[in-house]
Amino acid sequence: MISKNVYWSTLDGAVQGILKYFVKKQRDTRVIYFDGWRGFGASAVLRAVADELKSRGACPELRLDKVIHIDCSTWKSRRAMQRAIAVELNLDASVIAIIDKADEEDDFDGVDQGSRGEIMRVAEEIDRAFKDHRFMVVFHNGSGDYIDLNSFGFPPFTIFRGYFMLWTFRRRFQGSEDYSEMENKVQNTHFFAYETGYDIIRNGILFPVLQKEVAAIAAKYPCMREINPEKIVDCCVYGLFLYLCLPEHLENEWAARASAYWMCDGIMQGDQAWEISSALSKEIKWDLHPTLLDEVRGILIESSSENSTCCKRLNGTYFDENGISYPPMAITTSNSKVPLTPHDIQTVSADMSSYFLAPDEISNDALLVLADGLFDQSTNLRVLQLSHCSFSFASPPFIACQNLRFLGLHHCKDNETTKQIDPRKWQFLHSLWVLDLIYTGWYQVFSKEIAHLIINLRELNIVGPECWKYIPALHEQLPDVQMLRIVKSMDQPNASAYIDNYLMDKTKLELLDMSGTRNMARLPTNLSKARSLQVLILDGCDGLGNIVFDGYGPATNWTSTVELPTRDLRPSSVNIKKHIKTSTISLKGCKGLGSLFIRELPNLVELDLSGTAIKILDFTTMVLEVSSLKRLFLIGCEKLRSIKWENSGSKVEPDLELLCIDTRPGIERPRPSFDKSNNNFKLQIHAVIEDARLARSLCDPIYSCHKGRYSDVSFSIHTSTLYDGFVQDEGACKDKIGQINDQVNLQQQQPFSVGQYHDALSKVGDAPMQSFPHPPTTSLSRHIEIAQGSHNLESELDRNWLLPYRNLAYLMGWVSESLHVHDVLTTASMPGGGWYWDYLRWCRMERCPKMETIFPTNAEGFSRLETIWMADLPMARCIWSIGVRRFSYGSFENLRHMHLRDCPRLKFVLPVWVYSFPRLETLHVIHCTHLCNIFVLDGGETTVDGVAFPRLSTIHLQDLPMLQQICDVGFKMVAPALETIKIRGCWSLRRLPAVGAGGLKPAIEIEEDVWSALEWDGVEAGHHPSLFQAPLHSRYYKKKLPRGSAIRLIRAPSLFACLLILLVKHSFSA
Incomplete structure (x- = not known):
């Protein structure tokens, strides 16, 4: 592999340089890796190359028949990559169906998304699509590991074939690793191109790259199709400014609010502004090489220092000279011991729309003192974040900011408690959309004199041990608030009653977060009044004994709007030295709930997820450290595909006592009547499953429980849509088979009709010959029923026996005591x-x-x-x-x-x-x-x-x-x-x-x-x-047979055959 610093000074220069190298060196170069400018911009260059090659007349020397652009910069799995290839090649719908089928099978097997590999049959179709064609592959590899495309169906990229590939590891806005680290991971590549000499700002690389990436982002989301791309560029610049200038102690916390900043600053507007801002927050994540940080900061950011105060803002001169729009914003950091005056922050001009003020370093003893009227000239200010500041809460320094939409106060204190409020000066509350009060006791804002002025507030976030003091003041206030977070309230003995009063009129509330409210003993009754509620967060509410939502109207609207934390963000254990009372959690009826995260509840005994939209219940990622869990209900979970138990930190399998599953629609079904007093069984399972593949999820707890003794397990499994019975108590079931089997005197049994032809038969002795024993009806302790409506039955019955403990066949062949199969069309x-x-x-x-x-x-x-x-x-x-x-x-x-x-x-x-x-x-x-x-x-x-x-x-x-x-x-x-x-x-x-x-x-x-x-x-x-x-x-x-009986016999083939034999024998004897 040839490795070279290419010195391409612009995005277009890099595009042309790559194409020319392919043309000039095509005899010995088929694969090129491009690492960008110290890791930056490679993704955009690849997009530009793909666009150039797809345009008519580009690089005729390469004689390309196809250009395949595979963007896997946001990595999911090898399977997802193969799907992207199939879509890019416009393969037949039957090929996509193969991938869908494999994904469905992996869902039932509980395979992680990231562990799903490529499919050979699809690889064969991809190989067929490339046959007798010359092509170029442009590949964004976001996996972090080298990937050999041959296993996906691509032919080998050798110098003897007309196949070319351009690829990179680098992702959008990210590239903190040195090029040498990337070079060590690159394999089967002829030319490794990197660039370390050019300044991405002075050479005009930054903004062309942003524009290219913005176009790709907009194409990804339907809600952005009509938006002006320059607005997305402004959001990128906004995020870059925060990344470059925020103090380290606030970088993660304040940067996480970027989507709200973009909305409140006015960059994003319209009906879909919140949706667009939320989507962009997932895409715009900066992570640059250290040398690039200083380079970009030196040109894009201008700083001024005075009296221990440093103010940073975007360099307007640079943006104006290059004709680039930018959001007017500034960040001031200070260690001043004296009150800050307008002179200290004079760079906060009247056109400033976003402003952030914080100390250089956190000190509980030293706060930044803000003078009255500090922001009187900032008439255009829309976003204001203040951290560790002291000012008059009765007459705050931002009281004249009539356009303020976002106000965040972190660890701020009142330095003038005797001053009286003048309601006439508080008109700025009219414009507020978002209010963050983080460890800040600004109770005056909800006083009766001025609380009625808060009419447009959409989001209220209150954090701190005394935040419960705000709740009484919120009664009959803020009727239109949509998101409310009251977090880490630890000192209120009757929190439930206070929250009950607050929820009386909150019909528009969509999100309620009460995390850390330790003294809340029960859920608020008036939660049912919040008819629009979609998300409820109760992290750390360890005073709740039961978390049950039966009868709460909004549960049908609840949804999963946040993703589960990734494994690397979860600590190995949670060090909690307090008694957690929660024993029951019921999310029954939360129809939109597709994911949840429960952790460190050692006293949790019962979890009811009936009626939810959960697809895979994973005890390795979703429910952790619930060592006392005894009962699990999943009734009416139509989308349920699997329950993943193995390697679980929850230690669920050995301790679980009752598992109830019903995947048919509806949750209004009585629970099966298991005998709780029967101590003969360590585990009882009742399952009604439409898809037989779900039985794979039942095998692990059964196998883990028995430890060589299946007598410890009781189950009733029904693969059907029509099951309407109830499971009898296991104690009652014991030995009942003997009662049925003892009925061997057929003359004492009731007749069992054999059809409509019994009237043509004569009786012999005291009992009719057509009497037939009744079937066994009492389910034994380990019972399986397979009936009408069961899906994917044949694949489960034919499944390879070398895969034990994983399917319905195992449960039938190795474990079941009674088996009833009826009304199914399977040939297996x-x-x-x-x-x-x-x-x-x-x-x-x-x-x-x-x-x-x-x-x-x-x-x-x-x-x-x-x-x-x-x-x-x-x-x-x-x-x-x-x-x-x-x-x-x-x-x-x-x-x-x-x-x-x-x-x-x-x-x-x-x-x-x-x-x-x-x-x-x-x-x-x-x-x-x-x-x-x-x-x-x-x-x-x-x-x-x-x-x-x-x-x-x-x-x-x-x-x-x-x-x-x-x-x-x-x-x-x-x-x-x-x-x-x-x-x-x-x-x-x-x-x-x-x-x-x-x-x-x-x-x-x-x-x-x-x-x-x-x-x-x-x-x-x-x-x-x-x-x-x-x-x-x-x-x-x-x-002599009764007249007309022959017609009836003809309709009964077996009896008609008997008649024919009788007639033949009679004719021969005659």
């Missing part, structure tokens, strides 16, 4: 791929019209499964698929009941990979037209002659016209405890189970033709008709 099977279903006790599936295989081959375990209940699965070909299992020990050892109904395409139910079903009691299968076998041999897993069913007592088989035998021909079924067999419509059946000799003979109900066609192995094999009771034969098929 239940999770396989290594999930070991070791805790599932009952499984209920119904009305899933597209599902073909319920459990795939690699779904294993099922050692605790007791009940299988399946119904209305029209496409299902098997319940468990055939294949080799890695683990077979213990599978189905607790299975008691198997119930299947209306699965017309089912070929078989269960491939047998075990030696017995030791507890199976009930087998009930009806209306499965294509079922050939219920149990089939699973790939040679079973090598013995038969499979034992030692407790099987009841078999009901109905409307299974293709069923030949219950078990496949590869092995026989041994059921010595069999008591009842009911068979109807199984015309192809050839074998019954072997029952053995010497026991009670099982009762059997079966058609005579079917009984006659059965095949037997003999008495010695325990398989002979004599080992059964005399069969009870049905004669309904010999009766």
Whole structure:
């Protein structure tokens, strides 16, 4: 890499110098890095180069087909950069959709914005867009780290290809690092250009750079499209002046108010002035190289000193000679021990619009004394900031400033307490928009004599331990104030009552900040009167026991107007040596609230964010050090994508006891009735989620809580939009499955209708053959329901098993005790791929019209499964698929009941990979037209002659016209405890189970033709008709069918198939 001080003296000179270098050295130079003038102006030069190249006829020698300008000076992430590239290239909407989809997935995974990387598929599309083209990339790299564009889809920038790149690390108005620091970070660059010799003021670099940057800022914000760019330049100059001249002890505090200065000074005007000023405050942030500071200060700033007083102002001569407008403003610093007179600040002329006065250094003992009438000649003064000054509060020195809009008093004191107020001289209060009273007890301003003159005040900020003394005077005053901050009020024992009175008539209040009001025990009741309230700040209000907004009208308008503090601005811990009482925070109903910041509340037990617009709840950035948090409510949070728990300083996971989530619209839903007296569970979760991906956020607390014992966790998770049930107490749920499973005498069960054709069936014995067991309905301690309205279900069920503890599949396969899947259109099977279903006790599936295989081959375990209940699965070909299992020990050892109904395409139910079903009691299968076998041999897993069913007592088989035998021909079924067999419509059946000799003979109900066609192995094999009771034969098929019943049978495919088989058999026998 060649590194060179280029000595380009102007912005245009730098643009042309770069282009000429590319043209002249194009054989061996493809990538140029430009560092600017000691770090300044590089960003503007790159913009100018991009504009020049996009104009017609520029640099024909380079033969460029495309110019791509990638401005990532405000860095977000590599993903955001790839999006910017795709937008710049005008790629198809489908490409942007890929990025949107990846961002959505990362939202549900809780991935930080800054950690999101580029996408290979998008990189392929970018690569395709550059194919067979010569192009130039202009790249603003705001990441601070070198970025290889190849991974984004750009081809290599080698000297053998027609690809060029110009780039920089430098950002707008910033460049304090030396060029050598940048040079060490630059890679894969042919030419490193920097400039250290030219004066950016004398050589006319500063203002062309500002104009170029201002154009880019205006293009970024729709609200600035119609504004005069010179006004934005004035704001930049205003900010530069404060950066150069403010005393160090006031630099951050006063500079932070720049947006209010621009408004009140008159630079920004109109309906959108506040919005524009707020946006500009994020863009205009000065940070220059030390050598540039002295250089710029020496020309742009003129100073005058007299009597220990130094006054600084913009050099009007320079601005006038160059035809540049500027805001008339001045900053005076002083260490004078005597009162300052107009002579001491004579540079504050009548046209001065902004003035700042402060001591050089802070001293609690020494204040700047201001004489009466000090600003009498400053008739145009609009912004006035005074710090550590002493003057007469009854007759302040600015009393004659009739155009004053911003007044800030920091640590000011009254030096004449006996003077009387003359209301006739206080007309300047008419014009005030913003009033800051920071550790200043200027109570006279709200006295009854003059408070009525404050009619245009928009913003009032009061800071200090005695600021509560202002509040009584504000009652029935300032009805139009929009922003009120009463901060660090620590000595008022009844703060809530005072604030209540103040809020009586504040219908236009948008922001209320009561931070540090330690003695406020409750929220003001009249907060509901502030109908326009959008932002409420309660930082440090440690006297509040409960922060609950139920019934507060303005909560629906609250919004997030400030960004969370970045990680580098958060101290590692907060050193607080006081008792913080806050135990409950409820922001329920704050529909516009998208972010919040809560920290150091060791007694916080309950946090309710129901109805808010929070997208990602992050316990690593948003809620910190709340070690006692037990209950978290997120009901009606439609936008919720994830909850980020890991590496949390909050220590939430081990201590959380109750988590309630419902992402459906609306918050007027009763809370689930968890049993608070039940101490068996350390964590209880109730979740109704429309998008199945949100279940990823439930895995971390479940896994962290159990520590190898899932019995410590209770959850009820519903992926549906239609869930309307309630979770029963876990204590009541315990062992209820046993009550259902014990209902094995089918003659005692209530009939379960199988359709509109039951009138064509004859009855056998005392119970109708169409009776079907009711499904399990009692949710167990760890229950999952998947139902209609669930989104992105297939991706979660198919998710790779190598990503444990992160998705719905994990919760289903490794943790759940009861599973109910119904009314979903997914084709996906239940999770396989290594999930070991070791805790599932009952499984209920119904009305899933597209599902073909319920459990795939690699779904294993099922050692605790007791009940299988399946119904209305029209496409299902098997319940468990055939294949080799890695683990077979213990599978189905607790299975008691198997119930299947209306699965017309089912070929078989269960491939047998075990030696017995030791507890199976009930087998009930009806209306499965294509079922050939219920149990089939699973790939040679079973090598013995038969499979034992030692407790099987009841078999009901109905409307299974293709069923030949219950078990496949590869092995026989041994059921010595069999008591009842009911068979109807199984015309192809050839074998019954072997029952053995010497026991009670099982009762059997079966058609005579079917009984006659059965095949037997003999008495010695325990398989002979004599080992059964005399069969009870049905004669309904010999009766003449009721007139018109054939039409009804045609509408029932399974029954119609039975009829056809009967007619064929009858014709052959004839």
